[in-house]
Amino acid sequence: xxxxxxEQEKSIGVDVGGTSVKIAVxxxxxxxxxxxxxxxxxxxxxxxxxxxxxxxxxxxxAKYPEVKAVGIGLPGFVxxxxxxxxxxxxxxxxxxxxxxAMVREECGLPTVADNDANCMAYGxxxxxxGRGMRDLVCLTxxxxxxxxxxxxGQMVRGHxxxxxxxGQVSIDYRGRIGHYGNRGAVEDxxxxxxxxxxxxxxxATSENPREDxxxxxxxxxxxxxxxxxxxAAGLWEDVATKLATCMLSCYYILNPQAFIIGGGxxxxxxxxFSPLRRQLRAQIYPPHFERLQILPAQLRSDAGVxxxxxxxxxxTDRT
Amino acid sequence: xxxxxxEQEKSIGVDVGGTSVKIAVxxxxxxxxxxxxxxxxxxxxxxxxxxxxxxxxxxxxAKYPEVKAVGIGLPGFVxxxxxxxxxxxxxxxxxxxxxxAMVREECGLPTVADNDANCMAYGxxxxxxGRGMRDLVCLTxxxxxxxxxxxxGQMVRGHxxxxxxxGQVSIDYRGRIGHYGNRGAVEDxxxxxxxxxxxxxxxATSENPREDxxxxxxxxxxxxxxxxxxxAAGLWEDVATKLATCMLSCYYILNPQAFIIGGGxxxxxxxxFSPLRRQLRAQIYPPHFERLQILPAQLRSDAGVxxxxxxxxxxTDRT
Numbered sequence: 020x021x022x023x024x025x026e027q028e029k030s031i032g033v034d035v036g037g038t039s040v041k042i043a044v045x046x047x048x049x050x051x052x053x054x055x056x057x058x059x060x061x062x063x064x065x066x067x068x069x070x071x072x073x074x075x076x077x078x079x080x081a082k083y084p085e086v087k088a089v090g091i092g093l094p095g096f097v098x099x100x101x102x103x104x105x106x107x108x109x110x111x112x113x114x115x116x117x118x119x120a121m122v123r124e125e126c127g128l129p130t131v132a133d134n135d136a137n138c139m140a141y142g143x144x145x146x147x148x149g150r151g152m153r154d155l156v157c158l159t160x161x162x163x164x165x166x167x168x169x170x171x172g173q174m175v176r177g178h179x180x181x182x183x184x185x186g187q188v189s190i191d192y193r194g195r196i197g198h199y200g201n202r203g204a205v206e207d208x209x210x211x212x213x214x215x216x217x218x219x220x221x222x223a224t225s226e227n228p229r230e231d232x233x234x235x236x237x238x239x240x241x242x243x244x245x246x247x248x249x250x251a252a253g254l255w256e257d258v259a260t261k262l263a264t265c266m267l268s269c270y271y272i273l274n275p276q277a278f279i280i281g282g283g284x285x286x287x288x289x290x291x292f293s294p295l296r297r298q299l300r301a302q303i304y305p306p307h308f309e310r311l312q313i314l315p316a317q318l319r320s321d322a323g324v325x326x327x328x329x330x331x332x333x334x335t336d337r338t
Numbered sequence: 339x340x341x342x343x344x345e346q347e348k349s350i351g352v353d354v355g356g357t358s359v360k361i362a363v364x365x366x367x368x369x370x371x372x373x374x375x376x377x378x379x380x381x382x383x384x385x386x387x388x389x390x391x392x393x394x395x396x397x398x399x400a401k402y403p404e405v406k407a408v409g410i411g412l413p414g415f416v417x418x419x420x421x422x423x424x425x426x427x428x429x430x431x432x433x434x435x436x437x438x439a440m441v442r443e444e445c446g447l448p449t450v451a452d453n454d455a456n457c458m459a460y461g462x463x464x465x466x467x468g469r470g471m472r473d474l475v476c477l478t479x480x481x482x483x484x485x486x487x488x489x490x491g492q493m494v495r496g497h498x499x500x501x502x503x504x505g506q507v508s509i510d511y512r513g514r515i516g517h518y519g520n521r522g523a524v525e526d527x528x529x530x531x532x533x534x535x536x537x538x539x540x541x542a543t544s545e546n547p548r549e550d551x552x553x554x555x556x557x558x559x560x561x562x563x564x565x566x567x568x569x570a571a572g573l574w575e576d577v578a579t580k581l582a583t584c585m586l587s588c589y590y591i592l593n594p595q596a597f598i599i600g601g602g603x604x605x606x607x608x609x610x611f612s613p614l615r616r617q618l619r620a621q622i623y624p625p626h627f628e629r630l631q632i633l634p635a636q637l638r639s640d641a642g643v644x645x646x647x648x649x650x651x652x653x654t655d656r657t
Contacts, residue, residue, distance in 0.1 A: 153497070154496050154497045166591075168591065168592075170489055170490075170492075170494045170496070170501075171489075171490065171492050171494060173489075173490050173492075175489045175490060175494075175592065176593070177473050177489070177592055177593020177594065178472070178473045178593050178594060178595035178629065178630075179593055179626055179629060180593070181590075181593040181623075181626060182489075182591065182592050182593040183591065183593075184590040184591070184593075185590070185591060186590075187586070187587075187590035188587040188590055188591065189509065189583045189586055189587050190508065190510070190511040190522075191509070191510050191511060191512075192509040192510060192579060192580055192583035193510075199621060199622055199623045200620050200621045200622075201586055201590075201621035201622070202583065202621065203509075203583070260511060261511055264508045264511035264521065264522070265587075267506070267508055267520055268506075268507040268508050268584075268587050268591075269591055271500075271503040271504070271505075271506035271507055271520075272485075272487065272501065272502065272503070272504060272507065272587075272588055272591055272592070273487075273494065273496055273501050273591070274495070274496020274497050274498055274499070274500040274501040274502075274503075275496065275497060276497035301519050302518060302519045302520035302521065303518055303519075303520070304500075304518045307498055307500060310497065310498060311497075
């Protein structure tokens with residue numbers, strides 16, 4: 020493959036989500052071919068789902084024999100060095116699954132695995148909004164708040180592969196008790212479900228309750244705020260305040276050059292980014308804020324497969 | 339110097355504090371000779387103080403001609419790569435001071451500078467409680483809360499050399515407004531002065547006010563708690579709760595193998611460490627807490643000079 024750049028080589032990215040698994044052949048930041056999505060819950064065991072992933076990977080491999088590697092992103096604790104899934108957050112039955120060995124043996128391709136937020140961050144760093152940076156934090160806002168951290172030009176995975184759990188950063192030492200018994204975890208305030216719960220309460224107790232209370236989504240709230248609804252606008256402001264607090268803590272610990280923000284909630288655009296920038300400006304030493312970038316992610320809904328695919332490609336150099 | 343290990347070589351460590359500057363010749367984790375301390379505020383300008391430091395360094399150099407380098411720790415923003423002090427937190431008149439070039443030109447020795455908390459962390463990592471670890475966070479508890487972060491076996495300094503500012507981590511998104519306009523910074527709750535203020539209020543409003551209100555110090559509070567004083571015991575519990583929240587946020591972002599805790603407050607020993615361990619145990623995923631170490635710093639009051647001296651020695655290999 021002499022003379023080909025990384026952007027011209029193909030690899031397969033797999034993005035395991037709580038509801039579906041996406042698989043794609045990727046070249047640079049292009050998705051060359053997307054396989055049909057798999058339902059995550061349809062296979063009973065981890066082995067069953069991995070067998071299905073292997074089957075799909077082999078199908079794509081037959082069509083694109085030039086693919087060089089497979090990268091897999093998963094929502095939970097992944098031991099990247101050993102290629103083993105320790106546990107998944109919202110998918111039962113995954114404990115100590117040696118996913119890389121299983122895929123590699125069947126497909127004969129170098130295979131790497133990592134936390135899904137790390138894969139997204141890797142993609143944004145190598146191919147998206149964070150290209151060329153040495154220190155950055157890439158957040159994903161959705162059901163939870165995830166992140167990948169790059170420091171000194173390297174992905175920070177931590178001692179047990181659990182770094183970047185920004186959703187667990189506390190914004191209130193007396194706050195709600197969360198998933199690990201920890202108080203005030205930001206994702207217990209600004210996860211999608213939490214925002215919708217707050218929205219329902221606010222509308223239900225307002226002078227003009229909404230008719231469509233069961234159909235509230237981030238997009239409905241986005242449109243409501245843009246149409247001048249004070250309740251919706253207040254909700255976005257509140258999300259920005261809480262997210263800013265988490266980002267500030269992260270900023271003071273890591274001093275990144277940029278925060279890159281993706282995931283469904285980031286689609287709200289200025290509704291989120293304007294108050295967020297305002298809050299951060301007010302709370303960071305001005306000469307430092309001047310040199311901090313707050314950027315929307317570029318790779319959008321395919322960030323997971325693109326990042327995983329690139330991570331796999333880069334890892335083949337090291338082995 | 340063939341065959342000598344790093345632990346057998348000598349270098350000079352300088353630890354610039356808010357009130358005094360310590361200078362010492364260091365070999366491994368031994369302070370071979372301590373120069374007389376300098377009063378930080380006695381020199382009007384940064385140049386004046388640097389000239390005094392140079393004078394003292396030269397004196398030690400004359401006595402120990404084998405010293406190989408000079409390392410300087412300073413309380414503020416230091417551009418380690420350029421060897422320039424951007425600004426100091428509680429010392430006026432320091433802006434863009436090229437301290438390394440100034441010392442190097444006069445003394446002819448390789449010179450490095452870094453944030454004081456980074457120097458301490460570096461010392462603990464190379465010579466103290468964190469030896470051999472890849473991912474750790476070293477905190478210093480005193481007037482403020484400082485820290486140094488090591489990830490992937492490298493010091494994390496961040497984009498502008500401002501990483502590790504753990505004192506600014508927020509524990510309350512609606513909290514007190516601090517130094518940079520940021521809300522809920524942990525050091526605005528558990529810095530020495532804040533604890534003493536809280537103590538005075540609690541004692542003044544208690545049924546048995548103390549006679550020695552003006553003489554309250556961490557040591558007085560330590561002894562009071564050990565003698566069964568409920569107010570003092572409650573204060574330490576409160577410090578542990580707030581510090582634990584900051585450490586939790588840091589843990590979820592970085593997933594270190596260890597937190598190493600030094601500085602004056604750490605002398606309280608179990609009074610601080612017991613409730614701290616209990617709080618962290620209750621708020622971290624148990625299989626991960628099992629593998630997290632919470633350790634007292636080993637290098638004590640000389641950590642600053644020892645760390646700075648070692649940092650300088652290691653830097654000479656890279657140039």
